[in-house]
Amino acid sequence: MEIKRRNFQGVLNILSFNRHFYVVGFILLALIIGSNYIFNWSDSLYLLVVLAFIYGLTMPLFVSAYVYDFSGFYNFDWLKKMKIEDAKDKFNLNINAGFDETSFIIESILPNSKLQVYDFYNAKQHTEPAIVRARKVSLFYPNTQQINSNSIPLHDNSVDNIFLISAIHEIRKQDEKVRFLKECRRVCKPNGHVIMVEHLRDFPNFVAFTIGFTHFFSKATWKKAFEEAGFTSFNETKFTPFMSIFNCN
Structure with a gap:
């Protein structure tokens, strides 16, 4: 049985299995960005919230790639x-x-x-x-x-x-x-x-x-x-x- 893993298989698995989380996350991020054109956000609060969302969506992927694709775990x-x-x-x-x-x-x-x-x-x-x-x-x-x-x-x-x-x-x-x-x-x-x-x-x-x-x-x-x-x-x-x-x- 072939056990060689594909490139980025670990992080692709995370994206595939948890896609509901990412769909909801990106929808909320889009709503937040859109709301900035309607409501009078303070610049610092708006930037903080957007960066927090981007961090929460991307950091798990970077860590998963490190652990499952580049650390040699498999x-x-x-x-x-x-x-x-x-x-x-x-x-x-x-x-x-x-x-x-x-x-x-x-x-x-x-x-x-x-x-x-x-x-x-x-x-x-x-x-x-x-x-x-x-x-x-x-x-x-x-x-x-x-x-x-x-x-x-x-x-x-x-x-x-x-x-x-x-x-x-x-x-x-x-x-x-x-x-x-x-x-x-x-x-x-x-x-x-x-x-x-x-x-x-x-x-x-x-x-x-x-x-x-x-x-x-x-x-x-x-x-x-x-x-x-x-x-x-x-x-x-x-x-x-x-x-x-x-x-x-």
């Missing part, structure tokens, strides 16, 4: 540095919310290990327009199975590693996150790991995405969820100021 060197054992008796999961850009890459890095892909997307629970659109263009890894977020159909202590790559922030409710992570803990072997990659609700992501950073969760929220699920380690590595890689056991 080379997965960060995963190679973890030196995960690759052998025929190893069993890994990649769990997504219906948009899968990573399973074929993981398979290429760990070709000897068995990889099972699960999709926990539920149209009634996970209603974000962006993820609905993303599902329509997602790659399909062979034998991907649909699951509920509260039930992974595997025996206890059967999995070596679980990859959660920019996926489980789509689980918006804390109790649902905890139930899902309890299932991850249950199926992991005692020395198994959950590797989660997420943007955080923190200052760098506020600078990058303005109010859009509320779509993510804070490190404290994730730490609490993992602890409630029974994990005893929660180690963070930063990949760019905007993305965190967590290795949990």
